Amino acid sequence: MTSPLFQKYAVASKHAWIVGDIHGQYELLLQVLKQKGFDPGSGDRLFSVGDLIDRGPDSLKTLQLLNEPWFYAVMGNHEQLLLKGLAAMQGEGSVADILNWQSFNGGDWYQPKSDTALQVAALLEKVRTLPIAIELETESGRVGIVHAAVPDNIWLDINLLSHADSQKYILWNRDNGLKARSFEQGELPSNDGNLHRVEGIDKLVVGHTIMNCGHPVLLGNTLYLDVGAANGVAPAVISASDLLALNRQGRQVS
Numbered sequence: 077m078t079s080p081l082f083q084k085y086a087v088a089s090k091h092a093w094i095v096g097d098i099h100g101q102y103e104l105l106l107q108v109l110k111q112k113g114f115d116p117g118s119g120d121r122l123f124s125v126g127d128l129i130d131r132g133p134d135s136l137k138t139l140q141l142l143n144e145p146w147f148y149a150v151m152g153n154h155e156q157l158l159l160k161g162l163a164a165m166q167g168e169g170s171v172a173d174i175l176n177w178q179s180f181n182g183g184d185w186y187q188p189k190s191d192t193a194l195q196v197a198a199l200l201e202k203v204r205t206l207p208i209a210i211e212l213e214t215e216s217g218r219v220g221i222v223h224a225a226v227p228d229n230i231w232l233d234i235n236l237l238s239h240a241d242s243q244k245y246i247l248w249n250r251d252n253g254l255k256a257r258s259f260e261q262g263e264l265p266s267n268d269g270n271l272h273r274v275e276g277i278d279k280l281v282v283g284h285t286i287m288n289c290g291h292p293v294l295l296g297n298t299l300y301l302d303v304g305a306a307n308g309v310a311p312a313v314i315s316a317s318d319l320l321a322l323n324r325q326g327r328q329v330s
């Protein structure tokens with residue numbers, strides 16, 4: 077059960093690392109990877125929840141991570157904004173698609189007919205074919221990765237993935253992310269694993285909704301990994317082995 081939209085990888089949990097939203101923070105990402113001892117030469121691989129680009133200083137460099145053999149990503153809503161914006165610049169779409177990316181969502185690093193534009197064009201097929209979901213199968217359990225959320229808290233009906241409505245939900249929905257934020261702020265009484273559990277997967281990792289507390293938040297079996305790279309915070313990185321060992325009581329995830 078695999079498709080271009082849903083990619084599965086069998087990988088040792090200690091070699092699978094997951095990174096939250098990067099948003100152009102290339103240097104900060106490299107620092108974190110160094111700190112964590114991430115080493116592609118030893119077989120380490122990095123899986124991204126999407127939103128590689130926009131808002132931070134080095135969006136082209138973070139998009140070019142797609143060229144690295146050790147780097148994998150699901151599509152984020154910012155990659156979708158880029159695709160729609162670029163299509164509109166070619167006459168397939170509306171001015172609103174361009175403004176929505178470039179004026180309202182940090183896509184102003186891209187200038188048509190520039191050297192950057194040429195380099196983005198060289199990556200476009202890779203962006204267009206990013207999966208919506210990735211599943212890691214490790215010796216310690218299975219990890220699901222999508223950008224924002226999974227419909228009905230169920231992992232994951234592959235038939236949903238080709239529907240535009242489901243894709244929109246998976247890339248944009250903030251309901252659970254806002255719950256995680258409320259939980260961290262003490263506004264949600266229970267972190268009962270059953271209440272907030274996503275069925276059909278051991279751990280789910282998402283980004284998209286910034287955890288204002290500045291560290292990842294675990295609610296149920298979902299780890300919310302966007303710590304605010306859009307605002308200049310270093311992207312959060314965790315190994316699958318650490319992730320799978322987290323219990324639902326864990327508040328602070330370093």
Ligand SMILES: [Mn+2]
Nearest residue numbers: 127152153284
């Ligand atoms: Mn996002």
